[in-house]
Amino acid sequence: MNEAREQVLATIRRGLKRGPLEGTRRAELEARLAQPPRHLIPARGQGSPSERVALFIKMAEYALATLDRVTDEQAIPAAVAAFLARENLPTEVVMAPDAALAGLPWESQPLLKIERRAAQDGDKVSITPAFAGIAETGTLLLRSGQDGPTTLNFLPDTHIVLLPAGRIVGSYEDGWDLLRAAGEAMPRTVNYITGPSRSGDIEQTMQLGAHGPLRLHIVVVAVN
Amino acid sequence: MQATSLAFKRNAIAALNNPVLQKALNNIKIGFVRKRAAAVAKLPEFGLLRDAGRDLRNHVLDHLDFYLERFEAQVIESGGQVHWARDAAEANQIVLDICRSVNARLVTKGKSMVSEEIGLNDFLEANGIRPVETDLGEYIIQLRHEQPSHIIAPAVHLNREQVADAFQAHHAPYGFTERHEEPRALLDEARQVLRQQFLQADVGITGANFCVAETGSTVIVTNEGNGDLTQTLPRVHIALASIEKVVPTLEDVSLLLRLLARSATGQELSVYTTFSTGPRHPADVDGPEQFHVVLLDNGRSSMIGGEFQDMLRCIRCAACLNHCPVYSAIGGHAYGWVYPGPMGSVLTPQLIGIEVAGQLPNASTFCGRCEEVCPVQIPLPKLMRHWREREFERHLTPMPTRFGLGVWAFFAKRPKLYRRAASFAAWALRRLAGGAGRIKRLPLAKGWTAWRDLPAPPGRTFQQQWAARREQRP
């Protein structure tokens, strides 16, 4: 299909009345790719850290996520257990095989039955860490990796996400900078998640839980 | 797919007389138009972002070759493969070859307008592979053997009873024998049926809202999560993208994302925006083993540098459909091919020929609402007018129109004659009306008087009265 490739590129260049880019123009575009310039960023997400956290919570709720706040990492397991009990949800949970998650005092909640793996058919509840939160729209940024199976974000009915308040940034761009700073190659999958799955395809009436989770519950961990 | 755009008028009249459709179309106003207005009002920067969005898309098109090559290189770098297709046949064959290479029998699909454009489902089926659409709307119309009637809400033309009929006819093998009409129950049923398909599929095919040159990622934007299950569970992920979908950097995608959901559904952001880069990494615990991108041209490259280049800025938000009074009156099927509404009226003639699609750019009042809401400011009325100009040059304009225009132009170019003709017309129309002030039937203007009266002139033109006055007050 190289012939197709050459023909497509040649037609484009004919339309642009030039050959392949070279010289300064090319160097400018290379530089633009190497140092991506930012476009206008909405002011709403550019406040102080505490304003960002407040905005994140507001926007995530607007997107129909539910939220809990804990002020101590050690309190996460109890908050999760309380949420499941409150909502009458199963206590079998599948957790991302993440070292930081594993270090929390889950044994304090003997009712929770935890497995650490990718999701399978029939899983009801998953728990994953977020890489970052984006205040602008209440969006979670999750990434795939050996400690972050993507299937956990989509197969179970209830998705619980743990988000340290310190990782709530203002904009999508800030989120990318955080990921670039982590220094790894682009993960196979980066998921922005803004609220639980939904569909309006039947008579434009919105229903939650189309194919992905019916519930998205975010535990914001704000260590004072 | 067989285009019925030539029969646009007939299609449109049928649509106007279809009460079920009319009721369904009414949902668009509430579902999309009002929500968009609310979302836009909540973001003070929206106007400036539209300017930036237009400029960015122009920048891409002016350097499309460069960004496509970079995108390709980055996909390969991250372990994926890129396939170039000049037309629908090549794209279909590429997909089939990939499916065959892994002995695929069942393919799940995320929503992709490019897939509709190339008629992929029919092609795969003809070759013994079962494609299953997983976007709820797409799934419903697949069961009904229909085309989407809207680019982001494919089943917007249907009501719940029709969905219930389709499910009842097809879901018995999955153990669903009871008929439900409640949207909740219908959704739950579809969720369970499709869950099995997700888990069994060999290949998952998605579209791509954007292709990021910086990283070699393809991006999909959905609300249901079906696209993610489609591309995460099977062994192979194929992303179909038309060549203009490329965007330089993640920063550039961020800009377009701020425009897309607000323009489309009035959401701040769609529920799921997913960036896919290459196949799963060696240590990953899930994800596909192969990642393929099919880049489709299908006539787009020849739009570069021409009068229709602006159309390639489109990010498929559907705002122009939702706000179009013609689309709102007749829905998408009347347009007779894959892309309806104003964006389709410009794009379709390019893709299937103005000889077939000539009605589409004519069926517009040029009210300009589409351009007003377009997040990348595509001058859709101007581009529709360009099609009319091409038709006129090629003598494709219908004879009565051409003739009428010729007579009118003859007078309009000759002010003195025109004045006399106008005076005569004013007199004659006034006489026809008697003193009634309006005319109920005028054979030469049937199109008008079939539906409304024609207000009659008072008898003497402005120019006549003005001349008389000037004589009185020199």
Place this chain on the structure above:
Amino acid sequence: MITAQPKIGLFVTCLVDLFRPTVGFSALKLLEEAGCTVEVPVQTCCGQPAYNTGDRATARTLAQQVITAFESFDYVVAPSGSCAGMIKCHYPSLFEINSGWRVRAEQLSTKTFELTSFLTDVLGLEQANVDYAGTVTYHDSCSGLRELGVKTQPRRLLGTVAGLELREMEESEVCCGFGGTFCVKYPELSNRMVSDKVAHILATGADTLLAGDLGCLLNIAGKLQRDGVAIKVRHVAEVLAGLTGVPAVGEAEGGE
């Protein structure tokens, strides 16, 4: 600012010339009362029917005709957003960049205005010294609204008309379905659009419909009358100029 007595070339528009001379005289009156000298140069049509049918050659000839007849005036004013929009926004694109005609078209473009926006934005008119006993609703015609930004201007002036109450309709910014040749090429579609418009008008309970473009007014009046609805239809200039003694658009002579 503007000269003491600006010289205006009134572009009457072909529809006003034939169907509704009162609108032309209303424009004349408003402009003269605002201190302008008004002339009516030789004219036929702005060329939109040709332009929108794809016949650029005819559109160009007619544009040249208008440019020649009007370029010596300080301003060109039309009681129509559609025709003013044609001259202002589209004439230049009919000619090659940098050609003599292009320059002349661009010059004409800068001094061409729709009537109500000229009165308010350019002349600074704030008060219409007339009265009109009635409840009116206002339809925003598409070209005026989207090409020229005419939205608040007519409403501001109507707000000063004694006795007049303005009640906004739903979707006042949605097209009425006239669209020039559209209404006869696609009559069923056009009918559907004007039917929706009529429903919104009726919902306001207003007794008068106003707009700034005669094309829309003929379309809406024709539909109202076919439906047997007694709502008066007038061009906004008639009300602002106080020339409401003549029958409304499509109304029987001597009233109904």
